Amino acid sequence: MTEIVLNEIKRDEKTEGKKNNFIRLLKFYLLPGWRDPEFTAMQNKIEMIKSKRRLFRRLLSPLTMIGLVMILFIVVLAVYAPWLTPYTIDHLASPYLPPDGINFADPTPAHPLGTTKFGYDLLGRLIWGARTTLTLAAIPVIISLTGGIIFGTISAYFGGLVDTILMRFVDFMYSFPTIILVIIITPMLGGSLVNVVIVWGFLFIPANMRFVRSLVLQVKQNLYVRAAVTGGADKMKVMFKHVFPNTISPMIISIFGAMGLTVLGLASIAYLGIGDQTLADWGTDIMYSIARMSAVGPAFWPGLFIGITAIGFILLGDGLRDALDPRLKI
Amino acid sequence: MIRKSQNMIKYIIKRILIMIPMLIMVLIFTWLLSHMMSVNPVSNKIGFNLDPDVYERELRRIGYYDPWYVQLGIYLQNFFTGEWGKSYIVLPEKPVLEIIASIFPKTIELMIFPIVIVPIIAVKLGVLSAKNKNKSKDILIRLIAILGAGFPVFWIATLLQRFVGISLSRFTYGAIAIEVVYSNSPDLDGPPIDNFPPFMNNLFSFLFFLLLILGIILLYKNFNNFRDSKRNKNLIYTILGSLIIIISLVPIILLVIAFFENSYGTGFRIIDSLLYNDQIYLWDTLIHLFLPVISITFVSLAGITRLTRSSMLEVMDQDYIRTARAKGVLEKDVINKHALRNALLPTSNLIIGGTASALLGSLFVEVTFNYRGFGFYMVQSIFAGDFLVINGLLVFSVIIILTGTLVADVMYTVIDPRIIYR
Numbered sequence: 001m002t003e004i005v006l007n008e009i010k011r012d013e014k015t016e017g018k019k020n021n022f023i024r025l026l027k028f029y030l031l032p033g034w035r036d037p038e039f040t041a042m043q044n045k046i047e048m049i050k051s052k053r054r055l056f057r058r059l060l061s062p063l064t065m066i067g068l069v070m071i072l073f074i075v076v077l078a079v080y081a082p083w084l085t086p087y088t089i090d091h092l093a094s095p096y097l098p099p100d101g102i103n104f105a106d107p108t109p110a111h112p113l114g115t116t117k118f119g120y121d122l123l124g125r126l127i128w129g130a131r132t133t134l135t136l137a138a139i140p141v142i143i144s145l146t147g148g149i150i151f152g153t154i155s156a157y158f159g160g161l162v163d164t165i166l167m168r169f170v171d172f173m174y175s176f177p178t179i180i181l182v183i184i185i186t187p188m189l190g191g192s193l194v195n196v197v198i199v200w201g202f203l204f205i206p207a208n209m210r211f212v213r214s215l216v217l218q219v220k221q222n223l224y225v226r227a228a229v230t231g232g233a234d235k236m237k238v239m240f241k242h243v244f245p246n247t248i249s250p251m252i253i254s255i256f257g258a259m260g261l262t263v264l265g266l267a268s269i270a271y272l273g274i275g276d277q278t279l280a281d282w283g284t285d286i287m288y289s290i291a292r293m294s295a296v297g298p299a300f301w302p303g304l305f306i307g308i309t310a311i312g313f314i315l316l317g318d319g320l321r322d323a324l325d326p327r328l329k330i
Numbered sequence: 331m332i333r334k335s336q337n338m339i340k341y342i343i344k345r346i347l348i349m350i351p352m353l354i355m356v357l358i359f360t361w362l363l364s365h366m367m368s369v370n371p372v373s374n375k376i377g378f379n380l381d382p383d384v385y386e387r388e389l390r391r392i393g394y395y396d397p398w399y400v401q402l403g404i405y406l407q408n409f410f411t412g413e414w415g416k417s418y419i420v421l422p423e424k425p426v427l428e429i430i431a432s433i434f435p436k437t438i439e440l441m442i443f444p445i446v447i448v449p450i451i452a453v454k455l456g457v458l459s460a461k462n463k464n465k466s467k468d469i470l471i472r473l474i475a476i477l478g479a480g481f482p483v484f485w486i487a488t489l490l491q492r493f494v495g496i497s498l499s500r501f502t503y504g505a506i507a508i509e510v511v512y513s514n515s516p517d518l519d520g521p522p523i524d525n526f527p528p529f530m531n532n533l534f535s536f537l538f539f540l541l542l543i544l545g546i547i548l549l550y551k552n553f554n555n556f557r558d559s560k561r562n563k564n565l566i567y568t569i570l571g572s573l574i575i576i577i578s579l580v581p582i583i584l585l586v587i588a589f590f591e592n593s594y595g596t597g598f599r600i601i602d603s604l605l606y607n608d609q610i611y612l613w614d615t616l617i618h619l620f621l622p623v624i625s626i627t628f629v630s631l632a633g634i635t636r637l638t639r640s641s642m643l644e645v646m647d648q649d650y651i652r653t654a655r656a657k658g659v660l661e662k663d664v665i666n667k668h669a670l671r672n673a674l675l676p677t678s679n680l681i682i683g684g685t686a687s688a689l690l691g692s693l694f695v696e697v698t699f700n701y702r703g704f705g706f707y708m709v710q711s712i713f714a715g716d717f718l719v720i721n722g723l724l725v726f727s728v729i730i731i732l733t734g735t736l737v738a739d740v741m742y743t744v745i746d747p748r749i750i751y752r
Contacts, residue, residue: 063472172352175728175735177687183712184720188366264482268694271484272709286485296492303485311480 032057058323067315070308078130087124094277104295116298117288120280126305128280133309136197136281137262141255143201148208149251155209156216157239166209173206179268186274193276196269200262211254215247222246249324256317260310267306282306338743341751345736354406356728361405364717365398409725415718420711426722429707434726435597437703439615440696441688443623448630449681453674455631456638460646461665471635478632484694487625491698495621502617538578538604545574622695630684637680641673648672671745678745679738686734 027034077084090096101119105111113122155166182199189195219225220243228242269275270283277284285302289295396404408414414426421429459471548571581601603612645651646669654664693705700706704723711719743749 172355175352175356175731176724177727177731179693180708180712180724180727183709184363184724187712188363260480264480267482268484271482271694272697273713286488289488293492293496296489299485299488299492303482303488306485307477307481310482311476314476314480 029056032060055323059319061319061322063315064319064323067312067319070312071316074130074134074305074309074312077127078134081127081131085121085124085127087121089128089280092120092124092128093280104292104298107297113301114295114297116285117291122285122298122301125280125285126282126301129282129285129302129305132279132281133263133266133306136193136266137259137309139197140201140204140262140266141258143198144204144208144258145251145255147202147205148212151205152209152212153216153239153244156213156220157235157243163213167213170206170210173203178203179265182269183272183274193270193279193281196266196274200265200269204258208254212247212251215250216243219243219246253317253321253324256313256320260313260317263306263310263313337751338740342736342740345739349732349736352732353725353729357406357409357725358402360721360724361402364721365401414722417711417716417719420707420714420716420719426719429719430722430726432597433702433704433707436599436701437689437696437705439598439600440619440622440701440703441626441692444626444630445685445688448627449634452631452634453638453670453677456635456677457642457665457670459635459639460642463643472639475632475635475639478628479636482694483625483629483692484698486628487622487695487698490621490625498617498620502614538581541574541578542582545571545578548574618701622699622701625695626688626692630688633684634677634680638673638677641676642669645669645673674745675742678741682734682738682741686731686737689730 082088091098098119101115103115103117103119105115105119107114111121111123113126116122116125151166155163181203182196185199186196189199225238225242228238233242267281267283267286270281271287273287275281275284282302282305286299289299289302292298412427416423416425417429455471455475459468459475462468548567551567581598581604584598584601599615600612603615651664651669654668655661659668689704693709695701696703696706697709704727707719708723711723739751743751
């Protein structure tokens with residue numbers, strides 16, 4: 001069937017020229033529901049079945065686009081930070097005190113959103129905080145996903161005693177409330193933000209372990225795995241060449257959800273006071289704003305940006321999951 | 331049926347037996363944590379400046395130099411005999427069990443409204459959102475849900491505190507940290523001696539008694555009229571009657587416990603102020619609880635709505651829904667009976683698990699509003715380094731979470747009778 005379609009397209013090229021064909025192809029891929037009046041009904045149906053079009057069309061839903069715009073906004077803030085504000089990072093965080101700064105000042109042309117405690121410029125801290133947030137949110141996700149993949153595939157693939165021991169350990173770690181454990185363990189290692197981030201990553205390994213294990217168990221039942229084992233592949237090859245590539249797409253979707261949760265969690269821990277004061281973090285901004293109850297700006301804007309980041313990641317994750325496979329329970 | 335309930339009981343016993351070694355492992359883990367983080371406890375009592383001999387003798391008396399297994403054994407022995415230690419920084423010289431018993435009711439008061447109301451409203455909203463997919467109602471509900479799920483809860487709490495709290499403070503009578511029930515009534519100087527048990531003395535306590543009688547009457551009439559035609563009517567009266575009995579029995583049981591402990595209150599401010607007819611105190615408590623409850627409700631609604639919506643959407647694509655519609659079942663029955671019952675399973679897991687972890691106090695809301703609940707004391711004792719209190723509170727939270735997961739697993743079989751545990 002596809003050969004018939006290709007022949008028709010080639011014939012169209014000869015009679016109508018490349019430019020018209022290209023315009024028709026563009027319209028077909030971008031405009032949803034547009035039907036070319038020159039194609040026959042059968043070829044139209046063939047084109048509709050092709051999954052590439054439906055995937056792209058499903059990704060273009062309005063809420064996903066909003067999420068993408070939010071994340072792009074934060075990424076632009078993070079990347080182009082030195083050009084967007086005249087203050088550098090040295091003038092916006094802890095070891096530096098602005099010599100003639102007023103705490104919690106009203107907005108002036110020099111400080112477009114006002115100042116926070118100690119006289120730092122709020123807009124500058126918001127823009128430079130985007131770098132902190134994105135970096136600090138990526139690290140626990142990577143740590144927990146790597147640990148989850150390693151231990152999850154081991155426990156799912158080998159089964160038996162190893163599986164039972166690892167799942168008992170996961171149940172044990174599930175019975176603790178995570179945030180309280182982070183607050184307890186971090187001062188033991190010295191209280192900086194990097195330690196918080198690493199501890200957070202390690203504490204989310206059990207959840208990812210269970211998730212990856214369920215994915216691998218689902219894939220392992222397929223016939224091609226048994227065929228590979230019968231064909232003589234050793235365990236390592238089966239695990240990484242046959243089983244693992246089929247479990248990547250739910251993992252990629254779970255990355256977005258995990259990043260949203262991590263942004264919220266790290267902001268919460270910074271709000272309690274555990275954190276690095278030498279970084280321009282949004283959570284510490286909200287903590288600073290408690291000092292003066294009548295100033296709404298220093299409390300409003302950092303939280304809004306935290307919310308935009310988290311909502312963007314959640315929406316993107318949802319949109320990707322709806323486009324790829326709506327039945328995934330992530 | 332008999333076989334299923336026998337299996338169920340065996341399953342519950344097996345789970346409880348597994349919980350005990352897990353609890354011991356949790357105890358060892360928390361002891362290890364507190365051992366690694368413990369500041370020298372004697373230095374806070376005596377101080378560094380005094381005689382080093384006194385210092386060392388005190389440490390030796392406490393058992394600071396004992397080997398680790400001796401310390402662990404003493405700790406476990408103390409735990410199971412009920413002596414969980416005394417706090418020394420957060421609430422000086424108060425036993426940890428007493429701290430938990432006096433603080434936990436405040437957190438229960440904070441969370442009772444979200445725990446009861448949020449699942450009902452959120453499931454309804456999720457069903458509504460899945461029914462009109464991609465129409466205006468759906469987009470509005472999804473918008474509110476994503477706002478609640480994305481914005482941090484302490485930010486919503488802080489904004490509410492600034493905008494609404496300042497005007498609300500005109501209506502309160504003081505700080506909520508006052509412990510005594512009768513402190514806001516201007517006439518009373520001491521405990522109302524003649525007023526115990528306060529069943530018949532004032533209107534509100536009489537109301538609880540009346541409710542109990544009403545519930546008993548309802549159930550009696552219900553079970554005596556089995557020849558009634560509609561099944562649903564009987565079900566509603568049964569549920570309503572049993573709920574009324576439970577609601578009215580709670581303060582009575584608590585009062586009985588308080589009577590045996592020789593104290594004049596139950597620990598729950600709302601129930602105490604209703605029973606002792608102290609309207610000022612009741613109003614004060616409700617106004618103080620208003621804003622934290624709104625923050626928690628908003629955030630919990632978001633999560634459950636999103637989960638219900640996605641599982642409903644997944645169920646509505648199934649074949650049996652199409653069969654039910656083709657058969658001629660009413661649309662509301664298709665959704666509320668056939669689709670919702672199959673979609674409720676992951677939601678129930680989240681609701682019960684969320685209840686268990688919500689009872690531990692939402693840390694951030696309590697810290698923002700300075701409400702002395704479970705989460706507040708947890709954070710304060712971690713920052714102060716009071717490791718006995720941390721141990722006690724952490725073990726308590728673990729017990730609650732484990733019980734919550736057990737209840738959730740048992741609920742699976744109630745919701746979906748096809749699931750059997752072997």
